[in-house]
Amino acid sequence: MITNIGYGSLIITFVLSLYGIVAAIYGERKNLYRFVESARVAMLLTFPMLTLVALSIITLLVTQHYEVQYVYNTTSQSMPIYLKITALWGGQSGSLVFWAWLMSAFASAVSIRKWSRDRDLLPWVIVVSLVTLAFFLSMIIFFENPFQRFWASPGSREIVAMFQPAGTQLLIPNDGRGLNPLLRHPGMVIHPPMLYLGFVSFVIPFAFGIAALITGRKDDRWIRLTRRWTLVAWMFLSIGLILGSRWAYDVLGWGGYWAWDPVENAALMPWLTGTAFLHSVMIQEKRGLFKRWNMILVILTYSLVIFGTFLTRSGVLSSVHAFAQSAIGPMFFIFIGITFIISLALLIKRWGDLKSEGVMHSLLSRESLFLLNNLLFIGILVVVFWGTVFPLISELLTGQKVTVAAPFYQRSTAPLFAGLLLLMGIAPLSAWGHSTWKTLGKAMWKPGLLSLIVLLGMIISGVHSIGALLGFWLASFAFFITIHEFWRGTKARHKRSGENYLTAFFRLAARNRRRYGGYLIHLSVVLMAIGIIGIEGYQTETQAKLKAGESIQLSGYTVTFKSLAEFDTNDGRNVARAVLDVSKNGKNLGQLYPRRDYFYDSQQPMTIPGVRSTIEDDLYIVLVNWEQISSGSATFKVFHNPLINWLWIGGILLIFGSFVAAWPDQERSLQLERKLASQNSSVVPVSSSD
Amino acid sequence: MEEQNNSTPVRKGGQTKFLIGGALIIAAIVLLIFTNTKAGAQYFLTVDELKNRQAEMVNRDIRISGAVLGDSIDYDTDNLILRFTVVQVPGDNKEIQALGGLGVVLHNAVMDTSLNRLPVIYEGVMPDLLRNEAQAIMTGYVDETGLFHAEELLLKCPTKYEEAVPEQASEG
Numbered sequence: 001m002i003t004n005i006g007y008g009s010l011i012i013t014f015v016l017s018l019y020g021i022v023a024a025i026y027g028e029r030k031n032l033y034r035f036v037e038s039a040r041v042a043m044l045l046t047f048p049m050l051t052l053v054a055l056s057i058i059t060l061l062v063t064q065h066y067e068v069q070y071v072y073n074t075t076s077q078s079m080p081i082y083l084k085i086t087a088l089w090g091g092q093s094g095s096l097v098f099w100a101w102l103m104s105a106f107a108s109a110v111s112i113r114k115w116s117r118d119r120d121l122l123p124w125v126i127v128v129s130l131v132t133l134a135f136f137l138s139m140i141i142f143f144e145n146p147f148q149r150f151w152a153s154p155g156s157r158e159i160v161a162m163f164q165p166a167g168t169q170l171l172i173p174n175d176g177r178g179l180n181p182l183l184r185h186p187g188m189v190i191h192p193p194m195l196y197l198g199f200v201s202f203v204i205p206f207a208f209g210i211a212a213l214i215t216g217r218k219d220d221r222w223i224r225l226t227r228r229w230t231l232v233a234w235m236f237l238s239i240g241l242i243l244g245s246r247w248a249y250d251v252l253g254w255g256g257y258w259a260w261d262p263v264e265n266a267a268l269m270p271w272l273t274g275t276a277f278l279h280s281v282m283i284q285e286k287r288g289l290f291k292r293w294n295m296i297l298v299i300l301t302y303s304l305v306i307f308g309t310f311l312t313r314s315g316v317l318s319s320v321h322a323f324a325q326s327a328i329g330p331m332f333f334i335f336i337g338i339t340f341i342i343s344l345a346l347l348i349k350r351w352g353d354l355k356s357e358g359v360m361h362s363l364l365s366r367e368s369l370f371l372l373n374n375l376l377f378i379g380i381l382v383v384v385f386w387g388t389v390f391p392l393i394s395e396l397l398t399g400q401k402v403t404v405a406a407p408f409y410q411r412s413t414a415p416l417f418a419g420l421l422l423l424m425g426i427a428p429l430s431a432w433g434h435s436t437w438k439t440l441g442k443a444m445w446k447p448g449l450l451s452l453i454v455l456l457g458m459i460i461s462g463v464h465s466i467g468a469l470l471g472f473w474l475a476s477f478a479f480f481i482t483i484h485e486f487w488r489g490t491k492a493r494h495k496r497s498g499e500n501y502l503t504a505f506f507r508l509a510a511r512n513r514r515r516y517g518g519y520l521i522h523l524s525v526v527l528m529a530i531g532i533i534g535i536e537g538y539q540t541e542t543q544a545k546l547k548a549g550e551s552i553q554l555s556g557y558t559v560t561f562k563s564l565a566e567f568d569t570n571d572g573r574n575v576a577r578a579v580l581d582v583s584k585n586g587k588n589l590g591q592l593y594p595r596r597d598y599f600y601d602s603q604q605p606m607t608i609p610g611v612r613s614t615i616e617d618d619l620y621i622v623l624v625n626w627e628q629i630s631s632g633s634a635t636f637k638v639f640h641n642p643l644i645n646w647l648w649i650g651g652i653l654l655i656f657g658s659f660v661a662a663w664p665d666q667e668r669s670l671q672l673e674r675k676l677a678s679q680n681s682s683v684v685p686v687s688s689s690d
Numbered sequence: 691m692e693e694q695n696n697s698t699p700v701r702k703g704g705q706t707k708f709l710i711g712g713a714l715i716i717a718a719i720v721l722l723i724f725t726n727t728k729a730g731a732q733y734f735l736t737v738d739e740l741k742n743r744q745a746e747m748v749n750r751d752i753r754i755s756g757a758v759l760g761d762s763i764d765y766d767t768d769n770l771i772l773r774f775t776v777v778q779v780p781g782d783n784k785e786i787q788a789l790g791g792l793g794v795v796l797h798n799a800v801m802d803t804s805l806n807r808l809p810v811i812y813e814g815v816m817p818d819l820l821r822n823e824a825q826a827i828m829t830g831y832v833d834e835t836g837l838f839h840a841e842e843l844l845l846k847c848p849t850k851y852e853e854a855v856p857e858q859a860s861e862g
Contacts, residue, residue, distance in 0.1 A: 253815070360708060368708070375712065379719040386723055391734060401734030401781065403753050405829060405842075408730030412722050543814070545768050596818075605818040624815045625767045635767045637815050 003147040006056030013049040016042045017134040028123035047108035050101045066173040070146040076178035076601040078572030089192045090179045093144035100136040103200040124211035143328045178601040187247035198237025199305045204229040206302035213346040223281045235658035242651035253607035253622045255639035260409040265388045266308035273301040276377035283367045288357030299343040364435040369427040383412040421474040425481045447480030471533040479526045517661025527650030534643025543637040555640040558583045574598040594623040617642040737778035737806045753829045757799035760822020772812040778805045796823045812840040819845035
């Protein structure tokens with residue numbers, strides 16, 4: 001019954017999408033606006049319809065319908081209810097439904113906005129959104145149907161099918177196989193939704209970009225319309241990446257947070273082009289430059305979003321994340337190829353229309369530094385893309401599969417990231433149009449001096465690694481400049497309006513959310529950089545087998561093994577949990593409990609480290625092995641991860657900064673911004689003109 | 691384009707410096723990628739390929755995968771030294787699919803004593819997923835004696851994700 005409701009809704013949504021595409025194109029060509037309106041309604045309806053599909057799957061999962069293959073594969077009786085619900089995105093077909101569901105939510109949201117000023121874009125936004133949606137729906141319906149059930153025919157094998165084959169009976173297993181224990185983590189509950197939200201919301205700016213190309217609009221209207229969409233997409237993608245790292249750190253028990261795994265790279269790549277896009281659209285808005293480049297970036301981002309989904313699904317590259325190899329891999333490949341070629345063809349057709357409205361003059365101007373920023377982001381993208389597909393390329397060319405490992409990525413991206421940190425310091429101080437070393441130097445000597453003092457302090461305190469010194473210096477440089485920018489703005493406002501400093505600070509940020517939200521994000525990147533330099537440069541580890549009462553030392557910490565207990569829990573786990581005393585320089589710091597959970601249903605163990613986390617460092621202890629109670633000894637691996645917490649603190653600030661930047665401006669301050677923007681388009685000598 | 695041609699010489703010079711600057715950065719990035727690819731290259735081999743080319747592959751950076759032989763797993767918990775043996779499995783996904791999927795291939799590999807085998811040594815924590823018929827994906831190097839020194843050890847258990855038909859089923 002429920003399976004039929006779900007499957008029926010799925011088919012209806014697919015038909016709706018196809019109808020919407022046809023109606024939008026027909027209405028646009030024949031100038032029959034009622035067809036476009038009808039397509040709009042179709043797009044609006046995809047969301048409630050797919051909600052019905054998602055709810056059907058959730059109902060099946062929660063009510064333990066194990067005759068449904070998807071339910072059998074992803075849940076078991078012992079799982080708590082919230083994990084049964086989140087199993088919606090725990091397997092292949094469910095996660096495709098989830099992707100489509102989110103996509104339809106965004107498409108519906110777009111369809112109900114006011115279109116009065118942009119009627120001409122609407123049909124093509126509908127077409128692009130619905131083509132993407134229809135593609136995912138066709139993958140679900142024809143290849144990965146989540147509503148397939150088990151059927152048994154007498155005397156022969158079990159069959160998996162949607163509808164009852166002749167002469168068979170429904171097969172109802174007693175229990176399911178359960179979700180992969182590695183995925184039973186709060187981070188895993190929200191990591192995929194965030195990532196998917198980021199992925200699908202990038203479809204919207206792409207849809208507007210393509211609509212602008214097709215209608216031949218030359219202005220930056222599509223960018224202004226989708227600025228907030230892009231920011232929101234970027235924010236979700238960032239949250240997804242940070243949560244994924246945190247999950248790896250908490251669950252995988254190898255003391256790290258990022259492994260340059262193909263699937264991690266797949267999520268990073270659209271983030272890189274998206275970040276470049278967020279910066280370069282500002283140049284088009286302010287100076288009318290880089291129109292073609294922005295189109296290229298939004299097309300690339302969209303293709304990389306689909307490519308990312310494809311990499312996780314296809315099994316073409318081996319990865320710990322990848323699902324089983326599936327027939328949908330080639331389909332994705334074809335879809336990416338077709339959309340990419342059509343997009344590029346449209347761009348080439350409009351190439352002449354998208355001419356820049358001016359030229360760049362000064363190497364130190366804001367637009368020039370933004371261009372450099374874009375080059376570096378694209379450089380990192382090329383590194384990551386090259387590394388990810390290198391096994392395929394080498395096999396194709398030489399027949400010998402050659403891969404590149406983490407050191408390749410680290411060595412290649414480190415100089416580029418360092419360049420970005422430097423730019424993060426300089427670029428906000430430069431002016432649109434024209435800057436000189438003199439004006440820049442005047443703006444940055446104070447924070448620059450402070451950062452040199454920090455550098456000196458680090459050298460005195462015994463930091464010798466050139467890389468770390470450079471990294472910390474760049475981070476502090478960008479940090480002080482950003483803080484200084486806040487300070488300058490606040491001071492100017494205080495003088496002008498007579499508000500006290502605190503009020504002036506908040507009003508300043510509130511009146512120009514995009515700018516100061518962006519600065520907050522810059523600060524967060526600095527904090528994250530500190531965490532990354534700390535763990536990459538100074539992580540230490542040791543391992544030992546300890547008897548009760550014995551100790552192990554690392555980086556000033558003393559870890560003493562007290563006891564170990566093994567017990568069963570009522571949710572189907574066997575837990576081995578060690579108790580360790582932690583002290584530093586003779587001072588007792590409390591206890592840590594690294595443990596190993598063994599899941600009976602899926603017969604998989606899971607290692608959960610004991611972590612003592614401070615802003616200075618993390619002590620990260622993994623229970624490796626233990627022997628029977630008689631000998632009472634256990635083996636531990638201990639990691640000392642300096643500064644790692646700043647990565648997570650930075651992550652939280654980044655989310656906050658994105659909220660500030662994406663929050664709608666009040667209408668009055670918007671008008672002010674527009675006025676200022678028109679003033680800014682002429683050459684201005686000082687950066688802080690607003 | 692025409693606009694730029696009509697522009698003053700100063701402007702032309704202005705554009706040239708951007709072209710040169712951009713070209714230099716792109717060249718630097720290409721160089722970075724090229725040198726690091728060479729330095730970081732890792733050969734993706736199967737156990738068979740390694741056996742055939744063992745002499746030339748000694749001490750090279752190798753990525754290899756094989757089926758874990760459960761009986762061979764020997765873990766010295768005092769020193770965290772893990773030894774086990776892996777059996778040849780095809781490296782190509784299509785080939786694996788043609789042979790009936792990863793689970794079948796791994797199972798048959800472990801059963802078949804005629805296939806090439808590779809002894810492995812690994813220092814460190816024994817991964818949770820290391821067990822009979824798991825697929826070990828390792829990076830490391832092979833020494834002159836033919837022992838593979840794994841520096842990184844990833845495991846994949848196909849049973850988890852493969853669509854299997856339930857065993858404990860009742861008709862209803």
